Amino acid sequence: MYQLDAKIAGEIVRRTMKIIGHNINVMNGEGIILGSGDRSRLGQQHQGACEVIAKGKVVTIASHTALDGVKPGINLPLTFQGQIIGVIGITGEPDKLSHYGELLKMTAEMIVEQANLMDQLQWKNRRREEFILQLIKASAGDIPQLVNWARQLELDIHKPRVAAIIEVSSAQDDELKQLIQLLQYPQRDNLVAMTSLSQLVILKPAFLDGKNWSSDAESERIDRLLERLPTPSRRKLNIALGHFFPGDGGIARSYQSARETLAIGQRLRPGQTKYLYQEFESQVLLCELAGSWRGEELSRPYLALMQADKSGQLCKTLDAFIAAGGEPGACARALYIHRNTLRYRLDKISRITGLTPGNLSQLLRLNLAQLLLQSRPQ
Known part of the structure; x- marks a missing residue:
């Protein structure tokens, strides 16, 4: 049974x-003024309210019939889903207030109904966010345990999705709310949750055309989202x-790849706003x-x-030289130096590292060392 609390009563x-x-009193199901x-009357028991609850009907108290400590007025039952949950009282002479009674009762019950709907919505949103936080950590073996939860939330747990992460520095609550609304409305079927005070995860439908995954198409959608945000x-x-x-289990992998893409991207290209896995794929795969010890050994020559x-x-x-694919002419032109230089x-690089850049397999080793050092947390 729904119970009134002081917050709703105050509203x-x-x-x-x-x-x-006129003064208004709101009492709970025990007749206590909330x-x-x-x-000064908060927390007191209201005798008129107790009578309303006992009889289940309106009780009026005129000044000539009022007992000590009881003020004249009209007291009406507040109902929710067919049950009396409290009482609303109007202080004053009943014959002057009768035309207010049903209006105030209806207004109060509408406020209760709205509060209940908001509670249900917040509860559903919390459950939805908890589900998303479990999903981004779930391995393939965990999915069957989440199926029933997804069904209760009316979500398709098997729908192909890709993870994106938004990290916000020094954002106000209203800015975060605006960002979440932009991600959810108009309806985009995004699953959005806060993973920390400064980070959001978005699980986006992966197939924008209904059939295929396209990183380029998602990148364009991110650009459009950024355009909709105020510049600050x-x-x-x-x-x-x-x-x-x-x-x-693919969503958890996608989330991990997004997290590592963000960390590596921020380190290597701090001036950018958007980071795509495809741009840092090698570093992410090697991180x-x-x-x-394998990573340390691989990175030792470049270090x-x-x-x-x-x-x-x-x-x-x-x-x-690596970017030129080991082609000396292309490398010399890119650096604007002579081939002898x-x-x-x-040769100097070879003496220091013990590896020969002109040897394809050893150049690959040096490239892996370079990528590993880029992927290493600072």
């Missing part, structure tokens, strides 16, 4: 006293789009190795080069 008093210039224009809000956020993984290369010239040369630098 009823505040709104109904605007209608008439809300009143006369705050846009400057405060970073957004990362993960990769699409089909099948049960699990970064803290292992040695960084430590020996005080000016950064050799690292820049090696990066350009390039050869000299590559």
Whole structure:
């Protein structure tokens, strides 16, 4: 059974006293005053309300019949879903207030109904957010346990989705609310939840055309979202789009890929707002190795080069050589240097690292070392 609380009672008093210039009391199912224009009466038991609850009908108290401590007025039952949940009382002579009674009763019951709907909506939103937070951590083996929960929320747990993360710096509550509304309305079938005070996860339908996953199409949608945001809000956020993984457990992988894309993107390109998995795919795929002995061994040659290369010239040369696919002519042109100068630098790189950039497999080793160091948390 629904129970009145002091917050709802206070709201009823505040709104109904605007209608008439008389004091209003709101009592719960035990006749205790929870809300009143006369705050000194809060917490007291109202005898008229107790009589209303006992009889289940309107009780009027005229001044000539009022007992000590009881004020004249009209007391009406408040009902919700066919049950009396409390009483609303109007202080004053009943014959002067009779035309207000049903209006105030109806207003109060509407406030109760609205509060109940809001409670249900908030409860559903909390359950929905809890479900999303479980889903982004769920392995394939966890999915059967979440199926019933998804059904209660009227969600299709098997719908292909891709994760995106929005991180907001120094955002106000109203800015976060606006952002969530933009992500949810008009209806986009996005599942949105806050993973921290500064981070949102969005589980987006993966197939925009109903058939295929397209990172480029999602990137365009992100651009349109950013355009809809006010410029000050846009400057405060970073957004990362993960990769699409089909099948049960794919959403958790997608979320992990988005999280790692965000971390690596912010580190390597701090001036950007948007980071796509495809732009940092190699670093994301290698980041699990970064803290292992294998990762340390793979990255050792490039790390040695960084430590020996005080000016950064050799690292820049090696990066350009890798970008040119190991083609000396293309690399020399990109750096605006003579091929002999390039050869000299590559020989120096070889002596420091113990690897020969001109050897394809050893160049790959140096490339992996470079990517691993980029993926390593600072």
